[in-house]
Amino acid sequence: MFFFPQLMSRYYLDTGVLVWNGNGTIGKEMIQKFFEELPSSEHVIGSLDSQPVLDSIVSSQLTCVIQVSGFVRFQDNVSKPFQQSFMITAEGDKWKIACDNFRLQESVEESKKHSSELI
Numbered sequence: 783m784f785f786f787p788q789l790m791s792r793y794y795l796d797t798g799v800l801v802w803n804g805n806g807t808i809g810k811e812m813i814q815k816f817f818e819e820l821p822s823s824e825h826v827i828g829s830l831d832s833q834p835v836l837d838s839i840v841s842s843q844l845t846c847v848i849q850v851s852g853f854v855r856f857q858d859n860v861s862k863p864f865q866q867s868f869m870i871t872a873e874g875d876k877w878k879i880a881c882d883n884f885r886l887q888e889s890v891e892e893s894k895k896h897s898s899e900l901i
Contacts, residue, residue: 790817795871795878802884813882821856825864828852835869844872845880854886863887 791814800806800813807816828851835845848868853861869881 788814788818790814793879794882795873795880798879799881800884801882803886823854823856826853826861846870846877851887 791810794800794810794813796810797808798810798813799808800816802816802820805816807813830848830850832846832848835847846869848870850866850868852864854864855861864884864886866882866884868879868883870877871880872878
């Protein structure tokens, strides 16, 4: 499967939000720029789930949340677990990403090690 980062912005709302491992950006042009600056990567999806959002929360706008987890490897580095959630909404006859949150996961032991290095 091929990935074309130059086409990513077409999947986001004009006012879409991306938070990538703590780095946030707003607007599909800025999201496009962010994706173009990422190193090449390979993702392996381990789980995928989706569910509709209650009408009362999104003012009857057809909206779903998609959650994905798996492993990602950037360039020649070791694979790391990741978690990603998307909120997508209907815009005309197409689905667009309103909010995209990606986070690399680390074990509790890794977190403790990094915390102790900061002290």
